[in-house]
Amino acid sequence: MRLIKDEEMNTFPKLYETENIKTGNKTLQMKFMEVKSGWEWYLTEFDAEEKIAFGFVKGFEKEWGYFSLTEMEDIPTIIRDETFIKIQFKDLKC
Numbered sequence: 906m907r908l909i910k911d912e913e914m915n916t917f918p919k920l921y922e923t924e925n926i927k928t929g930n931k932t933l934q935m936k937f938m939e940v941k942s943g944w945e946w947y948l949t950e951f952d953a954e955e956k957i958a959f960g961f962v963k964g965f966e967k968e969w970g971y972f973s974l975t976e977m978e979d980i981p982t983i984i985r986d987e988t989f990i991k992i993q994f995k996d997l998k999c
């Protein structure tokens with residue numbers, strides 16, 4: 906399942922583009938979730954060519970890291986939260 910539409914691919918900050926922004930002020934652009942486990946991925950930066958994202962992950966731990974959209978799209982229980990509206994990290998209820 907495609908998690909990001911073609912017309913959205915190049916609308917996000919590129920990898921490392923927000924590294925000088927304080928963590929609390931980083932914008933969470935998009936949210937993905939795994940419906941069975943409750944894991945959540947919040948995209949902040951994206952490489953459209955490699956389909957690699959950087960962002961905040963809520964899983965076993967809460968941490969910042971890289972994740973592959975190609976791998977996530979192969980898992981049918983990972984979906985995009987279509988109701989998610991961009992927010993700053995400091996406004997995320999963890």
